[in-house]
Amino acid sequence: MALLMDHYDMAHRGHLVRDEQMDLGSLKLRSHGASSGAMSYDERYTPFILRTWLLPFIHMDMSMILALPIGGKPVCINTASSGWRQQMADLIRRAPEAPEDPANDRVPAGATYTWIVENFSECPEDAAIEVVEQDARAYVCWGTAALAYLYRQLDDACRGSKPDSSIGGPLLLLSVWSWERFPVGRPETLAFNDWDDHEDPLRRPTWAYKWDRTRDNWNDTKLLYKQYTNEFDTLTPEQVEWQPYGSGDDFGVPFDYELNPKCLEERHLWLMRCPLICMWAVELHQPHHVMQQFGLLQTNPPKWKDTNIQLHE
Template sequence: MTDCIDASLITALVERWRPETSTFHMPVGEVTITLEDVATLSGLPIDGEAVIVDVPDREWSETCTRLLGHAPNDLSGGVVKLSWLREHFNNLPPNASAEITGQFARAYALSLIGFMLFPDRTGATVHLQYLLLLENWRTAGGYAWGAAVLAYLYREMGRSVLHLTQSSSTEVDLGGWVALLQLWAWERFPLIAPRHTVTDEPITADASPCGARWLPAMTRQHGDQLFSYKLFFDELETIVWLPYWERDMQFRGSVPQSDTFRAVVPLICFSIVMWHRPDR
């Protein structure tokens, strides 16, 4: 985990995650991160086409070359290193053609996908399956990226729980958008949230997503507070069930209201299929 992530908080949360229900079990009941949280905190679309495309047996080097212009020599299993993307697509050449500009744009988006939205537990690589979704910019924004992020995070938390139960390790090795989980915790449990945020002004429809108000807090480093967080959750008496409504009604205008917020639906990210169960 990066320095901006409170590893102790994430560990304390994951220890309470139950894969069979996709919820955190707290003394006051079950609670989970939902599609509403993802849409409100990140601004990612939760409605749209499922994040999945036909990935037939293919030469990934060929795909990479077609969409990015070239491919790494050590490409294996359709996985590229984020360091390779940074090295080869850091600066757009002057007077670049539309084709080259598109290649650099895809490389940048793929880097964000691998670093932020769907990082593996190493945080160092990204699969080229996501690149296939970026082939056509007209359709790339029509995918339910937020739903896929949640599916991936659910799966990763389940894996971490299994790792904790099968080993003597007390450290969580977690992939997925962990920062989003941390923002969710700060919204739901204000007693453990940083006191200073971006602004106390109302968030308008033209502003950044709700999660942006926590950006200053995401730059600080966190010490080892695992025992304190465990004690906090052991003695938890209240949860903020409607954090976004209670703080700022104006923000609702920047995230289209969706029946999906409360829908029991499958969350899809390629081969990962998890259930969204806000009804629990």
């Protein structure tokens, strides 16, 4: 069964389940930042987050679902340089301590999530304005970087076959993206909670608010995993919602509430082909693979682009 290319196929979960008859369970979810409740949002962060065009959550989905900005400089810092800790301290007032033996200094991305939570889970009540700004920096992430990291997590997760195999990244984005398009695993939505935008359009909800309240499915996850796998195997094109955000004059109109203007602000960037960068992760944005979701003609197969296996090692 050919899926992607030989480099990925032999370790792909689909190949292992179908051809090797392995009984794989669902992936474990790694908690990141605000979604876990460990990093609480502080209203004092708002002026600094608005300054960066960021709101407290392919490019089109990142905009519509999370309202995170796309344009801007790449999110990266050279942790191979001896000065990266000072750069981090300048931005967020502290950095992980260096080990006594420099040979053991192998932190791949500057700071672990555990370290961030331990140091920035709550902003002190009496914090000076400079401290609040630094804590706000520790709280946020950027759209293109978040998308690059999710791509990389999906690359790794599709080949995870160990009992503790996991997946991380902006999984709210992945969940809403899937629910909007596929009937598989889609929860039942309930009535919205009241939303207070403080009379500020930039604090209106994003497209994800449609899924703010859902009826949970508490069935055994192992059984659901097999059920969802079987349903995806039999999915037909007619069952897919190709343009979940609407089309024509109705594009970006959720009907039940007013959408945050940030969701559509960078619409002109959604079709660009470019590298997505998050620290060590470099992924390519290739919207020409999904032109139908833009209401455009989809060539089949789309023009092939080598994504360079070396970028994924």
